[in-house]
Amino acid sequence: MTDTTLTPVDETGRHSMPLQGAQLPRYAPGLAAGIAVGIAVLAVLLGGVGAVAAVMIGWVLLAVGLPAWSRAVEGPRKAADRVAGVLVWSAFALAMIPLVSLVWTVVSKGLPILSAQFFQNSMRGILGEGGGIYHAVMGTLIITALATLISVPIGVLSAIYLVEYGKGSKLARVITFLVDVMTGIPSIVAGLFAYALFVIFFGPGVRMGFGGSVALSVLMIPIVVRATEEMLKLVPDELREASYALGVPKWRTIVKVVLPTAVAGIVTGVTLAVARVAGETAPLLIIAGLTTGANFNPFSERMATLPVFIFYAITEPGIYDEEMAAYAWGAALTLVTLVMVLNVAARVIGSVFAPKTGR
């Protein structure tokens, strides 16, 4: 294995640097994994071993076999590298299991019900077949949009205060502390807060979509503040100074230099915050409630949303429980898709707004 012609000895007796050594072929990990899987399958078919045991057998074979092979050919350092490689890949595969199975479950159960009609109909006057989630989709869109409208100005302006004006001041420290506390508020408490607030004005038993927006913004504001704060801190002071040195007042510097430089990150943060609250159930359960028809007025009466619709379709399906379960999975798939679209949008927006280097 050791090729002596590669490490000739010079006059002083020192070995010249060996830069080459034996290596496993590139397909080695794949081959090892294939063999391990093959043996596991054989164990199930011929040995009558259970599925869990077979997976364990295959994994142990891979975790021992590949490093052993590597040690024989490449030496101990590379073998340790193979061990680490197997562990990292195994952890990754483990982490993927819940995600993949979740997506699989939602897609396989939700896809059959999806149709144009499912998105055009509401549940008004429907028992069993022929219903849809038009009302819930609209409700989720309206309530989330209003929550964004409330949270973004408050969140972004607070962050501007914290980074640009309040640095090191007592008020800034208090606000930062409160934002930290708000980050940890359970969503049901946010819902109770919004409910209590609206009861003051409208009396007990109040239900309105706008209340849901207020509850969601309680959850959203701290996320927006944090994201914006981090982005503003990333803007180098040199740019602010460059602007001041041109005789530009501070507020114009913030509006025209600092915010444009940070806007990609801010928009990404806001989009992720929207995605985060769009699926909230508890607060909407309390204050937005559920109806069977579309309600476009967030300031009066109950308003259906996707999460609440799913909740009731599963917990109180009535006698049409099969149909309602199908609707629930369809609504779940719609909600997951909505959140994924928002996440992708955040990435696209981030790269569109990012400062161009031209290089």
Added chain:
Amino acid sequence: MAKSIDVSDLNIYYGDFLAVEGVSMTIKARSVTAFIGPSGCGKSTFLRSLNRMHEVIPGARVEGKVMVDGQSLYEPSVDPVAVRRQIGMVFQRPNPFPTMSIYDNVLSGKKLNSKRMKKSESDDLVEKSLRGANLWTEVKDRLGKPGMGLSGGQQQRLCIARAIAVEPQVLLMDEPCSALDPISTSAIEDLIHELKSDYTIVIVTHNMQQAARVSDETGFFNLKATGEPGQLVEFNSTKQMFTNPDNEATEAYISGRFG
């Protein structure tokens, strides 16, 4: 349109920390004044106090007088924003605005202040400023491209163009060449020579040959002792400074015996 600057008994603080003590000098109009001295002796601090950029740092303050064209800069009635429009600044590290094109970077002083300009007017101003900064021929075909796409030396000249586009009376430069290669450095030194006819220029430099090449007068800053504030040791014509300085410490520094 160039102004002289009279500084008397200036003490400059960061919070309670006295960084520079008791500086008095007269900076002549339409000339180049260089500040030399070891690192940390307060050259940048002093320079930034000349256009009220010092107070941008929280807790930073100044005692004493800075008179520009007979007006005291630190009177309560003086607007620092107005001061900075008259006294421009170029920083050690080139800092073009990353969100702006080359064209917009040059106009940033006007645009950020929402000055409305006709297209022909702004075209003229961009060309004039870029020519003034010796950058026009290199960038005239890609004015719409981002300013960050230029090389370091070009970025620094873009920053100079940006500073002269607002037509200040005085131009302060804090080690403008320290991040640049020799060719870009020599381009900027040539530029300083040309700008001298229109502007009062104050330049901080680490490089004594550079001070000798570009300046008419030189100030040597040094720490009184380690842990003590910085002070102005000698202020003299560059010629005298480099041939026959009045102060022993200056001679020691210039001949490389310390610092």
